[in-house]
Amino acid sequence: MKNPAAHILLVEDEEILADGIIFNLKKNGYTVDWVKDGKSALETFSATKHDLILLDIMIPYIDGFKVARRIRETSPTMPILMLTARTAVKDRVKGLEVGADDYLTKPFHLAELLARIRAMLRRSEWYRTTLQPNDIFRFGNNEINFNDYSCRAGKNTFHLTQKEAMLMKYLIEHKDQIVSRHDLLEHVWNITADIETRTVDIFIARLRKYFEPEPKKPVYIKSIRSAGYMFSDIQSNWSEPCHHLLSSKPK
Numbered sequence: 001m002k003n004p005a006a007h008i009l010l011v012e013d014e015e016i017l018a019d020g021i022i023f024n025l026k027k028n029g030y031t032v033d034w035v036k037d038g039k040s041a042l043e044t045f046s047a048t049k050h051d052l053i054l055l056d057i058m059i060p061y062i063d064g065f066k067v068a069r070r071i072r073e074t075s076p077t078m079p080i081l082m083l084t085a086r087t088a089v090k091d092r093v094k095g096l097e098v099g100a101d102d103y104l105t106k107p108f109h110l111a112e113l114l115a116r117i118r119a120m121l122r123r124s125e126w127y128r129t130t131l132q133p134n135d136i137f138r139f140g141n142n143e144i145n146f147n148d149y150s151c152r153a154g155k156n157t158f159h160l161t162q163k164e165a166m167l168m169k170y171l172i173e174h175k176d177q178i179v180s181r182h183d184l185l186e187h188v189w190n191i192t193a194d195i196e197t198r199t200v201d202i203f204i205a206r207l208r209k210y211f212e213p214e215p216k217k218p219v220y221i222k223s224i225r226s227a228g229y230m231f232s233d234i235q236s237n238w239s240e241p242c243h244h245l246l247s248s249k250p251k
């Protein structure tokens with residue numbers, strides 16, 4: 001499925017790999033900007049509008065972790081797919097913690113890369129176009145505005161990334177229901193392939209840090225042993241009726 005309107009920033013210092021990625025992206029209708037280091041990545045991102053970033057971790061000057069963190073400070077909604085040659089779990093976890101939405105471990109098949117890109121762009125666009133005005137949810141001392149990702153937890157204010165907002169939205173819309181990790185991968189990440197469910201766990205941990213009074217003893221986002229997760233809060237409310245944004249997959 002081609003998406004001619006999508007503009008992708010590729011940050012990769014391996015020229016042979018970059019050439020292959022660029023060829024296939026352009027063949028599938030994407031526009032591509034290619035830079036080889038973190039400094040150029042931040043400069044190009046600031047100067048040009050992009051729809052998605054493919055970000056290698058091991059790049060010169062400023063590494064991919066720092067680039068992702070800097071981008072997240074100004075653009076919480078930008079889809080970021082990290083490319084990494086590091087196989088250690090702690091490195092993949094760190095990538096997700098600093099703001100990446102997903103990752104691929106090198107070497108990877110170009111078909112899988114293209115599938116991840118299509119999924120991220122499709123879900124991102126669908127989420128934006130189906131939001132309704134005043135789509136605000138309150139629970140406990142927390143408030144989430146799903147239109148601009150702004151949040152309040154007690155006296156603290158902050159922004160979610162788009163993937164965090166989508167995950168929270170899905171959990172809320174399935175309040176008091178058990179949702180499995182595979183359900184979340186399919187409906188939030190829009191991926192049906194068998195990828196590591198550790199990704200979901202990392203995002204859940206982030207949401208707990210934002211909204212739970214005691215993240216290690218969650219009262220809103222609960223773990224259901226061997227089954228998945230469940231959002232529960234009897235005092236929650238929408239400012240407008242729930243719109244079921246994520247109850248079905250985008251076409």
